Every structure is written in C-alpha cells, then in structure tokens.
Amino acid sequence: MVAEIIIDSKVKTLNRIFDYEIPSDLEINIGSRVFVPFGNKKTPEEGIVIGIKEKSEYKVKKIVSVEEEKIDKTYIELAKWMSKRYICNLADSLRLMLPPGTTKKDVSKRVKTKTINLITLSKDEEEILDDIESKKIKSEKQKDVLEFIINNGTSSIDDIELFTDASKAVVSTLIKNGYLEYQEKTVERNPFIHKVDKKTSDLKLTDEQKETLESIKESGKYLIYGITGSGKTEIYMQLIERMLKENKSSIMLVPEISLTPQTVDRFLERFGEEKIAVLHSKLSIGERYDQWNKIKENKAKIIIGARSAIFAPAKDLGLIIIDEEHDESYQSEMSPRYDAKEVAEFLANKLNISLVLGSATPDLKSYYNSLNGNIKLLKLTKRANNSTLPKVYIVDLRQELANGNKSMLSKKLQEEITKNLETNKQTILFLNRRGFSTFVMCRDCGYTVKCKRCNITMTYHKNENKLKCHYCGFEQKVVTECPECHSKNIKYFGAGTQKLEDEVHNLFKDATTIRMDVDTVSKKNSHEEILNKFRNENIDILIGTQMVVKGHHFPNVTLVGVISADMNLNLGDYNANEKTFQTLTQVAGRAGRGEYEGRVIIQTYNPDNYAIEYSKIQDYDKFYNAEIELRKQLKYPPFCDIILIDMSAKNMNELELVAKKLHTYLKNRVINEKFGLLLYSPVPSPIDRIKDRYRWRMIIKCKYDERVNNLLTDSLEEFLKMKTKTARVNIEINPNNML
Ligand code: ADP
Ligand code: ZN
Ligand code: ZN
Secondary structure, eight states, X not given: OEEEEEEOOOOSSSOOEXXXXXXXXXXXXXXXXXXXXXXXXXXXXXXXXXXEESOOSSOOOBOOEEEEEEOOHHHXXXXXXXXXXXXXXXHHHHHTTSOTTOOOSSXXXXXXXXXXXXXXXXXXXXXXXXXXXXTSSOOHHHXXXXXXXXXXXXXXXXXXXHHSSOOHHHHHHHHHTTSEEEEEEEEOXXXXXXXXXXXXXXXXXXXXXXXXXXXXXXXXXXXXXXXXXXXXXXXXXXXXXXXXXXXXXXXEEOOGGGOOHHHHHHHHHHHOSTTEEEEOTTSOHHHHHHHHHHHHTTOOOEEEESGGGGGSOOTTEEEEEETTTTOGGGBOSSSSOOBHHHXXXXXXHHHTOEEEEEESSOOHHHHHHHHTTSSEEEEEOSOTTOOOOOXXXXXXXXXXXXXXXXXXXXXXXXXXXXXXXXXXXXXXXXXXXXXXXXXXXXXXXXXXXXXXXXXXXXEEETTTTEEEOTTTOOEEEOOSSOXXXXXXXXXXXXXXXXXXXXXXXXXXXXXXXXXXXXXXXXXXXXXXXXXXXXXXXXXSEEEESGGXXXXXXXXXXXXXXXXXXXXXXXXXXXXXHHHHHHHHHHHHTTSXXXXXXXXXXXXXXXXXXXXXXXXXXXXXXXXXXXXXXXXHXXXXXXXXXXXXXXXXXXXXXHHHHHHHHHHHHHHXXXXXXXXXOEEOOOEEEEEEEETTEEEEEEEEEEOXXXXXXXXXXXXXXXXHHTOOSSOEEEEEESOSOOO
C-alpha cells in the first residue's frame, strides 16, 4: 500500500503530495504522523498521511517510522476543505489540528507531558520491616525514611526531607541498597488559577429561555438573538448538561478577550474542574498541551476556548456553541485566514450535530441567514433577572465645541460622573483606540513623526516619554524640534487613554481611577487583575479601550461614557456601521446590570448616523433593516463577497511588477471565461508599508463560488511560478479589517 503524504517543507508550491510505500510492519492510517526520507536531507522529515491508495505511478521510498499521535479523519477532511476555501497550504491547516507545541522540526524541543520523580518502595513491606527488626538496617535516619513511606505511600523527595530528619543522601543510599526506587508520575499543568468551591445548579428558566432550550434539537443551526443579560449563558449551560447526560462533548467558543476566569468560573461552578478544558493564548504552551491531552483522553467533555479551540480533538462531539458570534476575533488574521464560524459549520454538518450561535447584536450575515430560514432564529427579548435596559443619551460634540468646551468630556457626561461620585456608584469610560491615539505634529509645517519601517504615525506614550509604532513596536525618543523646518513649535494631538485619565484627574480631584488598555494589560493575568481590582475595591472610574466592552458583569456600574462613537466610521470598511452599532450596544450593556438603573452617554460628531441613532434606542431590528438595504444596493456582503488580494514585498519595483502581472493574468481569464465579477486594479494599500515591506492590494467583488475559488487558486500558483525574491501574496475572503 502507498500513503499520500504532506510534508511541512518550505517548498514554494501550494500543496505538493508525496507518495511513500507503507512497510508491512507499520500500522498507518489516514491522519498518521510519520517520518520519511526526503530529498537529500540526512534525517527523515515529518509528514502527515492524508490518503492511502493501492499503488503509486512513481518509484517510491519507504516510510521510516510512525508516531502514536494521529489526527482524526474528520479533521483531515476539515484541513483539506480549509486549504481549498482559504487558498492556503494544507500543511498550515494541518498544523492547527496537532497538539500545541508539537510541531517543532527538532523533536527534542517539542512539548511533552510533565513528569516528576517520586520515591517508592522496591521491596515488600514485610521484608523491610523484618530487616529493621533484625537490625539489618541500623541507621535511625534510614529507618525514619522507610517508615514514612510505609505509612504515607509513594512520596516526593521534598516531602521526605520535610517530614523526616533525613537528607537526600540517605534516600540515595536506600536506593543503592535496593529498598527504594524512583517512580515517574505525570503531573498536569493546571491553568485554573484558583479553586472554585461554590457549586451551582440549573436555574429555573424563564418562559423565553425554556422555549429556546426546547427548540434546540440534536442537529441543526440556531441563532439565539438575545439582548445583553437575557440569560443566554444559562441556556448554554443547560445544553451542555444535556450533552453530558448522553456522554457527549461540547465546544464553546468565546472571544479571546472575554475568556476571563470570571467567565470560566461560571462553568467550573456548574460542572467542576475535571470535566472542563480551557484553551486560549494566555496559557503557557505546556498548559495548552495538557488541556489538549485532557480532551483527547476524553476526560474533559466541555471545551471552552478562543477561536482555535474549534480544532480541539473532542471525543463524541455533540454540540458547538459560539458566544458573541458577531465578534471579529473568530476570523484569523494569519494564514490560514479561516473563519471559526465557517469551520464550526463544516464540523456540525459533517458530524450531524447542532451549532448554536448567540449574540445581542448578531452578525448581519447570520441574521440575514436566519430570516432566510438557513438558521433557526430564537429570540430572547427580556433580561433574565428583570434588570432594566439602560437609558441612552447622545451628545453632539460639534455643539459642545461651539459652546467652548474643549475637554474630552462633555458637560452632560461631567454632570453624570459627578452624580455617580456623590452616590458612590461606579463609572466606565470607553475610548476606542483605533485611530484615536496621541501623535506629534509640527504646528509650523505640519510634519508628523512616522515609523521608519511602517509609514504609520508614531504614538506618544506619556509614562515612558517615548514614541512607539503600534504596528511593529519600533520606539524612539520624543522630538522637541521639527526635523523638517527646525521649529520648536511641536504639539501633541489626539486623545489616548492616558490623556483621558489625566483629564479625569483634573476635573475630579478625589476620584479613584484605573486604566485598562494594551499598555497596562501585558502580563499574563493583569487583564483579570484590573477588573477584579475595579470591582473589589470599588474604584470610581474604569478607563479603557475595547477590552472593557466584552461580557463583564459589574453590578455597581451605573454609568458608561463613550468618549467618541465615531471611531470606526471613518476607516473605510464596508462594515463600519455594523461595528459601530455592535460596539455601542455592547458598551451600553455594561451599565445597570445590577439592581440600579443604568445611563449611557454617547459622544459623537455624527449624531445623525443611523448606527448611532439606533443604538440609542437599542433597536437591532431597525438597524438591521437600514443596513441590509444599503448593503443590497452597494452589493456588499451578505449579497456579495469581497476578496482582498494582499501583496507585499521589500522592494517597490518587485511589488509593482507582481501586482501588474497578477492583475493581467486575472483580467485575461475573467474576460475570456466570462466570469461575472468585478475586478479592481491594484493600488497601494491604505497603510502602504509595514515592517519595511511595501503593500499593494487588489479587490474582487463576486459571489465566492467554486469557480472563483479555482480561479484564485490558479492565480496563486501563477504567482508562485514568478519565482520572486521577497514578494508575498495573501488572499482574504470577506476580511474584517480592510486596512
Ligand atoms: P447573557 O449571557 O444573555 O448576557 P447571562 O446568562 O449572563 O446573560 O444572565 C444574566 C444574569 O441573569 C446572570 O446574573 C444570570 O445568573 C441571571 N439569570 C440567567 N437566567 C436566569 C433565570 N432563569 N433566573 C434567574 N436569573 C437568571
Ligand atoms: Zn516643521
Ligand atoms: Zn513600525
């Protein structure tokens, strides 16, 4: 028999499959990880078997060895599907299906299970006791150690030293004399920071919740559209419970940023630590490896994780839940540029199980599909614990400026903060960081400091008194004199979280504040530490970026201020309105989740924008109707797909040549084969240089079907044939971020 193998090599072709003979003494199936002789390499290369056939048309070499570890057949099919749909290397897709930390070329550097050496008896207890009795063992210390182990069982060397007077040398002697021996024990690297003692059980469901739960059957696609606090999480938990009763596993995806201990604790309290595995990027690679094993060994039947947890090797998977399904983080920005929602759909279809999406502000595409009957729509219209939705006020910043208020905080917002400080309630101030940071400009000639490598304005960081590039991390000293015109008239413009915090301190001298943004959240758990501190120490004002928006629950927060709602509107993304509406609704959902009524102040220069207007009345349906009409007219998703061909190179001429050649190739085929699609000419990207690489792009608008998929695959093959020096081409389907 012959195996078809994908080798993770740097060969510049999309997916070359190599044939190898299967030796009769090796058991090899689809999904096996094997080592094979490759090219003129001295040591065998690793590969993955993706197919098996009778014979090869070539003269083939033999597989050298096979590992125990293998990928399930379903996931091999998934990888093939992904590599086709997202036009990427099969090897890259397959890597996602392997245990974390096990893909290094150097096998000795791969993550393994962690073991410790324990000390155990190597003779019968009776025999040892006899030897002590008969004074064959005379040393008191040796006697102590042996008795300790007889009474307490296998122990660590540290415990032996701690609880007896003996040193390590005594233990060594006993090992040498054949009384004791080492025993290797596997220890799990445990990612759960603290023990959860509380135990909760199913809540009595509201009528709406009950109806939703009963509508969800073993297979099918569902969208739970439920306002913030309507009890979606409770439904998820009861669905998972149902799976446990049938001995099946569940995967629940959560946006990376809201995968906090607070979220996980709710599940730990309901189901206990044993049955749960968590997977996200803040875990160490060893912790992730152990969680992966816990899933594979079928110990953990509840998998909670960020995007890539969709590839976890769940046994008897019965349910996939995607919470906050509208969240951008479900789409990967690295190759393979997959959409976890689409991957989940593939798995749900393949395994004939149910897929449950949930959100208070569904992705326009999901909602469109639910209205078309492709997904079953389930609505939750009331808050589960009867708290009321907050009151939303819009403040027109143009008016504010006309009234002479140059502060970042409008008069209305200042008044409301004062009220909260007087009544000892908490406030959250939200500032979107994108396009909203402090930059340095010469007032005389308009020069701004830009990153040498990225052509992006550098951001001023007050604490370190430095300028930083948010794309590549490049740092430099602040400038006091303009390098262009030598003027000393340098000004700091813009408004970052640091500046906002300063303003708050100036206006409210006694207020306590805490800040959460990329600068304060870099250590492993500081995100959670900041939130805990805010809650437990009843800090007056939390100032933060995007991170404060997601799913947190603070009963004492009654006021949320949005410093500027306009952040996304000017970025030129086709989904700018949608993102704005979602963010504002999610932020508003943070206010008044306890027993007190909440207020939300939205400051904006565009009070007439419908995304902002409808977020004021928190009416998703009205927003949807307006937005879908616009998308239909302008031929944007879900009516059409947008394909972004992203090209980059270190050399400008090289890049231009690639862009032109690729465009000509596509244009000829589109015309000759009568494709009904819109192909735009290549142009420099909005950010035309990142990390010393020049960037161009080309956009296609079309229905992304098999034919277009083949065309794009061919064009990528065409590019690889160009044998360029530094150029790269990436293709993205409906990217979230068009920058
Ligand atoms: P969502 O996930 O939709 O934002 P949650 O599930 O977090 O909503 O529920 C919001 C709050 O309501 C939580 O404090 C939760 O414990 C409570 N809750 C949910 N369902 C019920 C119920 N059936 N009865 C009482 N309280 C509930
Ligand atoms: Zn100048
Ligand atoms: Zn840079």
